[in-house]
Amino acid sequence: MAVKKDYKDQKLAEKLRDRKYYIPDSNPGFIKEVEKIGQTPAHMCYQCGTCTGSCPSAPRSSYRIRLFMRKAVLGLEEEVLTDPDLWLCTTCYSCTDRCPRDLAPTDTIMAMRNLAFKRDIVPRNFLKTAQLIYQTGHGVPNNDANRAARLKLGLEADPETTHKHPEYLPGIRRILDHYKLKENADRILAEGE
Amino acid sequence: MSNRHQYAFFLGCIAPNRYPGIEAASIKTSANVGIDLLPLKGASCCPAPGAFGSIDLNVWYAMAARNVVLAEQMKMDIALICNGCYKSIWEVNHKLKHNDELRDGVNEVLKEIDMEFKGTVDVWHLAELYYDPKIVGIEKLADSVTRPLTGTKVAVHYGCHLMKPGKERHFGDTENPMWIEELVAALGAEPVQYRNKMQCCGAGGGVRGYDLAHALDITNEKMINLQEVGADALTEVCPFCQLQYDRGQIEIEEKFGVSWGLPILHYNELLGLAQGMSPDELALDLHAIDVEPFLKKIL
Numbered sequence: 001m002a003v004k005k006d007y008k009d010q011k012l013a014e015k016l017r018d019r020k021y022y023i024p025d026s027n028p029g030f031i032k033e034v035e036k037i038g039q040t041p042a043h044m045c046y047q048c049g050t051c052t053g054s055c056p057s058a059p060r061s062s063y064r065i066r067l068f069m070r071k072a073v074l075g076l077e078e079e080v081l082t083d084p085d086l087w088l089c090t091t092c093y094s095c096t097d098r099c100p101r102d103l104a105p106t107d108t109i110m111a112m113r114n115l116a117f118k119r120d121i122v123p124r125n126f127l128k129t130a131q132l133i134y135q136t137g138h139g140v141p142n143n144d145a146n147r148a149a150r151l152k153l154g155l156e157a158d159p160e161t162t163h164k165h166p167e168y169l170p171g172i173r174r175i176l177d178h179y180k181l182k183e184n185a186d187r188i189l190a191e192g193e
Numbered sequence: 194m195s196n197r198h199q200y201a202f203f204l205g206c207i208a209p210n211r212y213p214g215i216e217a218a219s220i221k222t223s224a225n226v227g228i229d230l231l232p233l234k235g236a237s238c239c240p241a242p243g244a245f246g247s248i249d250l251n252v253w254y255a256m257a258a259r260n261v262v263l264a265e266q267m268k269m270d271i272a273l274i275c276n277g278c279y280k281s282i283w284e285v286n287h288k289l290k291h292n293d294e295l296r297d298g299v300n301e302v303l304k305e306i307d308m309e310f311k312g313t314v315d316v317w318h319l320a321e322l323y324y325d326p327k328i329v330g331i332e333k334l335a336d337s338v339t340r341p342l343t344g345t346k347v348a349v350h351y352g353c354h355l356m357k358p359g360k361e362r363h364f365g366d367t368e369n370p371m372w373i374e375e376l377v378a379a380l381g382a383e384p385v386q387y388r389n390k391m392q393c394c395g396a397g398g399g400v401r402g403y404d405l406a407h408a409l410d411i412t413n414e415k416m417i418n419l420q421e422v423g424a425d426a427l428t429e430v431c432p433f434c435q436l437q438y439d440r441g442q443i444e445i446e447e448k449f450g451v452s453w454g455l456p457i458l459h460y461n462e463l464l465g466l467a468q469g470m471s472p473d474e475l476a477l478d479l480h481a482i483d484v485e486p487f488l489k490k491i492l
Contacts, residue, residue, distance in 0.1 A: 037250060056392055056393045056395065056411050056414075057400070057407070057411070060407060060410045060411070061407060087247075087398075087399065087400070087403045087404075088400060088403070088404065088407060089398050089400070090243075090353075090393045090395060090396070090397040090398040090400045090408070090411070091242065091243050091246075091353070091354075091397050091398035092353040092357070092392075092393035092397060092398075093353055093354070093357035093358045094353075094357070094391070094393070096357065096358040096360075097357050097358055097359050097360075097367050097368075102360070104358065106358075110246055110247060110250065111250075113247040113248065114247070114248065114249060114250055117247070117248040117249060122248055123399065123402070123403045125244075125399060125402030125403055126244050126247060126248050126399050126402070126403075127248075128402075129241060129244040129245075129399075129402070130244070130245070130248065133237065133238050133240055133245075133256075137237035137238060138206045138210060138237065138238045139206050139238040139240060139241045139244060140206035140207050140210050140211060140238075141206070141210060142209070142210045143210070146210055146211065146213060149213055149476050149479055150209075150213045152473075152476070153213055153214065153217045153474065153476055154217065155209075155213055155216060155217055159204050159209035159210070159216065160204070160232035160233065160234050160235075160236070161204055161209065161233075161235065161236045161237060162235060162236070162237050163209075163210075164234075165234050165235040167235070168234075168235030168237070170306075171259065171306040171308075172237050172256070172259070174305050174306050175252070175255050175256055175259060175302055175303075175305075175306065176252065176256075178255070178302050178305065179249055179251060179252045179255075181248075181249060181252050
């Protein structure tokens with residue numbers, strides 16, 4: 001008959017009976033949140049490292065996608081969301097293409113970035129792009145030098161987008177306001193000043 | 194007129210606002226092979242999948258869906274010229290068509306601006322329409338060439354967001370695809386292979402804005418690999434990759450002290466040259482890296 005494996009130290013036994021890696025501030029619910037947003041079962045990762053081996057960011061930084069996958073499963077929420085390396089993924093999807101478990105590590109990273117943003121942890125450039133879209137409808141808006149070049153090409157100075165049709169901007173702002181994106185971007189940027 | 198194909202032309206940001214020659218070339222070159230690109234009025238940024246997807250995927254879905262709905266109202270499929278736009282517009286369209294919960298959530302928001310995503314149109318990258326024999330095909334493309342790019346070696350950068358993740362797309366092999374090389378060969382140029390062809394340009398995911406030196410280091414690796422095979426130019430199908438390779442070379446020079454001088458051309462600019470468009474008609478003077486060495490070989 002199988003004997004249940006146990007330790008003499010009752011406290012330790014209790015900790016280790018928890019099948020999740022146990023540290024006081026690990027959040028077992030974290031991986032569930034990440035999987036819900038990323039739409040990929042990240043806990044299926046068996047840590048083969050194909051992702052890090054495929055990653056263009058890995059050879060030139062301390063960013064390790066495999067490590068992020070593991071930390072997510074272990075619920076190391078604080079550590080993951082405050083790690084500056086989280087923002088070094090170029091979203092090239094090489095890891096996702098090659099993952100032998102058919103997971104999407106890229107989307108797992110995106111999910112963790114979304115969760116970081118909810119706690120106001122986000123690089124400034126992302127917020128500035130959001131502000132530009134709110135103002136103009138474009139992340140990279142037109143400028144005078146480009147308008148002159150467009151005219152020379154026989155194009156109109158402003159393209160047939162929100163640039164030529166600003167009447168579409170209120171609708172776009174309504175969508176962004178629905179998610180309080182502009183409000184949050186303005187606030188976080190101001191707090192960082 | 195009957196065998197012409199019409200699409201709502203989704204412009205994105207970088208092409209119309211930084212490399213307008215790509216926009217002009219796309220309209221003219223497509224018309225020459227039977228594709229009419231009609232303006233998609235009031236379209237916005239796709240929105241940038243790295244910048245927006247990273248901070249709030251729900252905003253990304255809703256904003257991209259709004260662009261798709263504009264085309265639904267025109268009752269027309271979308272054609273576009275940028276991999277980043279492809280990821281946003283194609284992928285959101287695809288996801289909303291197959292995920293009712295997601296679609297309902299997006300439609301709740303779109304209702305506030307009297308719009309509804311119905312899932313009635315498809316989204317295409319112009320390059321795949323050129324390759325598709327039912328629409329254009331290599332033969333027709335080659336027939337449209339009036340100034341073959343004979344004697345030039347052209348390398349292809351596929352970029353990431355057109356074909357990857359391969360499981361969710363329809364382009365087949367993503368490790369060593371060759372279909373854009375076929376599009377290049379149709380213009381009379383010699384496509385050249387190089388090390389690590391599928392590597393990212395380095396700019397995506399917001400990394401260009403977050404850590405420029407990191408992004409440029411990835412770009413620089415590509416430049417090294419391209420020099421090894423003596424490419425005369427690099428062609429791509431993504432204006433954001435073009436920006437990273439073109440302006441990036443100037444930034445690489447400033448930051449790393451290496452000068453490559455490799456001309457970068459969007460496939461539609463290359464096609465424009467092969468169809469006899471002049472450098473002025475393509476606004477090639479707006480490129481940060483002088484295209485002249487490449488032009489000398491063909492003009």
